[in-house]
Amino acid sequence: LLLTGSRFPAELLDAGGCFLGVWKLFFRVRRPVPAVLAAVKRELAQQIELVLDHGIRPTHLNGHQYIELIPAIAQLLPQLFDRYRIPVARSAVEPALLGSTVLAGFGPWLWLLGQVKRYYAQRQRSRLAKLGLAFPDVLFGTVHAGRICSTRLVQKYLQACGDAQYVEIVFHPGEQFRAGAVPASGGDQRWRDPLASKRPAEIRLLVSADLVQCVAASGRRLGRLQQLSPSASEPSPLPGQPACQG
Structure with missing residues (x-):
């Protein structure tokens, strides 16, 4: 959204x-x-x-x-x-914020921002649960946009998730920004991407063997959010149309 x-x-x-x-x-x-x-x-x-x-x-x-x-x-x-x-929602309740912000060298501002997000995310999680929606057990990366550039932070996440079954890590990857990528005319000329210089490092990590080894060493494997809810992988009618019987 x-x-x-x-x-x-x-x-x-x-x-x-x-x-x-x-x-x-x-x-x-x-x-x-x-x-x-x-x-x-x-x-x-x-x-x-x-x-x-x-x-x-x-x-x-x-x-x-x-x-x-x-x-x-x-x-x-x-x-x-x-x-x-x-059937599935994001629930941005991130644990172990001190270790992934201040102790990771990112400063107290990110820790404070993470606490604010976690407060509202916890309130939202209660509403989501009442609706019967599914969501990951924990989520990491709420304040780390453009900062997950090595397996060091990923390892911190995976160590902090405990016995959580489903873990979501938020990346913001992208290709190297090229001059001239924004058209000279048309579109919003005031637009700029504040993460443009940081996205390439995240995409390099995502396609690296290091990340594969890091996840494997934690005893976990990659999955999809739709696996959180059986209904997410089943075809459903468009809004306003009756469900098929049989």
């Missing part, structure tokens, strides 16, 4: 018509106008329907920059999960 575009109510954009940033968005929708929430709900629904229109059945749901943790937006999600029969 994405709220970082420019097609939203003016209340959710800055003076230049751009995304406010997740912190400003958080405070802007603390007491949201009903019309604004309705517009946000329509936009999120349209994003899911765009995926459906391409013949892809969403198996899980999460939000860019963890917007799903913002209380006003979180209250919209149960309707989306139910309407589109999406």
